[in-house]
Amino acid sequence: MDEITTAQPQQDMDVSRKTVLVMLVITIMVVALGVWTVLDNIEYASPVSSKSSQSNVALVILPSEAAGPGAPETGLA
């Protein structure tokens, strides 16, 4: 009987079953969300199937003057 009366206050300090249940639900949700996030991101780590690059071609045409002996020659292709 003494053991029962001394054990009773210890049980009162425990959190309620409801709290444990909420924590369990949170755990399951976090784990599920984590797995989902990782699986969703795996595609970014997969090998790329194509790669693109760009380059530029530029020139400036100055105001034309009257054609004369100093006019630029036509180059050869």
Add this chain to the structure above:
Amino acid sequence: MKDLPDNVLVVLLIITISISVAGTVLTLGLMNDLQSRIELTGKATQGNVELIVLQLINMDVTIAEINFGSGEVSSATDLSTEQANPGTFSPCIEVGGIYTSPGECRGLQVENIGNVNINVTLNSTEDGNSFFLGDNLTDEFRFAIAEGNITRDYTDSCKTNGRTGLSIYPQDTSYLTGFMNWTNITKSFIYTVCHNLSFATDAKSIVVEVNLTVPGDEGSFSPGTERSSILSFVAESVD
């Protein structure tokens, strides 16, 4: 056997949640790190090392700018990346015809920096008619493709695609003979310029030469403003 107290369970749950969150964050961090790494390193003193090298498609336009500079025109004027251009336009090569001369407009160099052979496509935001506002009958915007790199350290890089039998396009451009197989650019059209570009160290580049014909009356249209076209290259795995 005595049941665990609930508060012990709560502590265990908190640890579980923490591990789960930390694991997710750590995994995502590692995945991002792996994504940016392209080389493998390691050392083995004995035993077998097995690894799978993933297919890496990668390409770079290592010389990506062609700037013909500026100049006046009074008649249809031909500008090209493999010639000494007239007037005050940039001379892309030396007058003696030296093709290895570096310059602002020597040509584009496309390089396979992955670990598989690739096919390379080209498209342009402009064509002759949209590049120049002058006489549409004389304007031209063309390209030619040469195997090897600009400094001519090697000259064999675009192999034949075993399935299609196609290789470089357009073919037969040769610095030795001076023949440039110019192809007129159609705006936004996608040209497959190499059907099987090697990734080998001494055979991984192609050169894109560009040729423009400026109409003689172009100086009357928006003089002094820069005309430019973006050339886009896309690399994909060889079929």
